[in-house]
Amino acid sequence: MENIRALSRPAHWLMFGIVIVALNLRPSMAAVGPLLSAIRGDIPLSFSLASLLTMLPVVAMGLAMFFGLAISRRLGEHRTIVLSLLIIGVATVSRLFLDSVAELILSAVLAGIGIALIQALMPVLIKSRFRDNVALCMGLYVTSIMGGAAIAASFAPLVMAHTGSWRVGLAIWSLLAVLALLFWCAQRSRLPAQDAKSSGNASFFSSARAWLLAAFFGLGTASYTCVLAWLAPYYVEKGWSEQQAGLLLGLLTAMEVLSGLVTPVIANRSRDRRLVLMVLLALIMAGFCGLILATQHLALLWPCLLGLGIGGLFPMSLIVSLDHLDDPRRAGGLTAFVQGIGYLIAGFSPLIAGMIRDQLGSFEWAWWSLTGVMALMLLMVLRFNPRHYARHIH
Template identity: 30%
Template sequence: MPVSPPPTANAAVTRDRTAPPHVPGAGVLLVVAFVLVSLNTRVSFGQIGPLAPVAGFSPAVISLLGLLPPLCMGAFAPLAAVARRRLGEERGLWWAGLVLVAGAVLRMLGMPGLITGTVVVSAATAVVNVLIPVLVRKRFPRERVGTMMGVYALSMGAGSALIAAVVVPVAQATGNWQPAIGLAVIPAALAAVGMTTQLRQQPPRPVGTSGTERSGRPHVARTAVAWSLTAFFGVQTLAFYTVLAWLSSILVQAGHGRGAAGTGQALLICGVAVGGFIAPVLAAKGPDQRPHILSTVLVCVAGLTGLMLAPSSTSMLWVIVLGLGLGAGQALPGVLYAHRGSDHAHVTALSTMAQTCGFLFAATGPVLAAALHTATGTWTAPLGALTAALLISAAAGMRAGHDPE
């Protein structure tokens, strides 16, 4: 696969898009490194759900471990801009990989280590989340941005699903949950090793400060496109984490057994992986992503409506539909950052703002859904509230879908 930066928009950003020296096999090494990082991005977060019944975690612990990732990914996302300015994208991702390894090891050290390590892993993942779209924009041709963001989303889902599938057998075979949690060390170490191949290809570091004025550009928080991106990403991420936390309970209340509810969770993850691959591939083909934003929201709304109103015999169909929409909603913002950003610093600033605010907002979703469920005794109210929020986000996200004439 050829590796070249996209054409420069103007002379002011020429240094920002300088290509690294050619190295034989560089394209293959870059793709391998990219896939290894992508596989690792959500591994640690997918272990707790299937492991909780076997490990005997209390509801309070499960709630805390579900709340920490989005909360910490929002709080630590601004670190990515600092890492990029001081280290560049490749070295920033490499250091984040090392921190992921440390956090994965720490999570094996009893309950205090599990909680502390989750914070560490979430902080490193926040940096990866922000830098991945910047790396894609810089290192791959513009026509392959959508494909690589799709590969990122598909690999992320595949890595999470694979580890989630083996944690229970490992815990049962060893009689302890620590070895099962320790499985996350393997993909974390592979990701760090993969990024090691990219350190020699580090281009000149960009000048300027992400989010500040550069070549007359206002601070990112003063622009409509940044707030539009934040609204779309925030609501999509809130819906994703809310459904991920409570889907099993929703299916059980609909009349399914716990085994079927577990199957539903697996189908959701599969749908997320497929939707996460398809959406960016389609969206990157043209300059206008507004139809893709609207389609993503409508697919999510169809899935939620089916879960609320359709017979329980069709629930699994609607779970798959919902997974496709939620996966698209998690992957599509990466294309939006790359297309709306005028240079690498601007892409970083847009990604940082959307993910900082979006993840912090998303952390409230599972808690608010639980409160609505407790107050009404049914999951219809939380699902209806999610549907309304998604429809609002479709309107709010339109500005993020195109460049003004």
């Protein structure tokens, strides 16, 4: 933390701006799960169809990653973030006027595109502006993403209860985009000019290590997207109220925030991140097993374990990718590739889990499947020896 305190005042303002912007990158998805039963009561939705509200924006995020850096090169960092926040804000506030499944899904996809443009740009910006504090600043950035999810998941049911409308519960998060826009525009003069050139994504399609990193990020994010989409409905099926289930999801995301802050600080002590990654994966596996075997016993423990594991795994997956290359532009291109492929992989996980629920009548088999995926990722972690990075990425 001493390194963070040593940052100049303009750097502090830039980091604070990144935090405010990052708060906007999950509420459009996180608010849906706790309100799903109310939405389904108003608009006919199967669980498979409801999964599209999480799946399609994540897939859109994956596809948009591949042209996100090109857009930022053309428009510049400041204008790209302003455009993205406008897209997210418009998509979110439009939910006040939704009357059909198609309109709800369209708003989710539009928000996903805006989110992707920011997420493609931010690792490049952090790697270039905070070269000596990459792990810590990435931790703050990703933690802020999860913090936005925690706020939306916790308070969306309260907003619905006070207003009597699930549409308001979904749309109110456009206020976060307005706040971020005002702050980001006010700080424009403080942002130093930066070369936005990038080596792009094309050179990484032939790299086996880039595909391994993308698969690792995608499978890890699959656990996040499934939990985001289905944890609250799972507990509602177990007899919890929507508000209780939303607060439980809020507790999980609060643990994600805590882990996202602490884990990069611990990992920053060594360039070898493998032990930290293994501990995080073990926490996730324990959380899923608890959800299945003891849902009503120690009910608060299992979301806490999941949150601690997922919250640390998300930033660490990106940090490991950034570790592979020293040049910020190429590292940014690699993380854009990793996120692009990874989000395409993760995007289908809520749909698969929803189909499992429709066919088998329970989410428990989805949790078992994700436990197996985490075990596979433990084997993948063994490949991330930092002494061999230069050999794998040229």
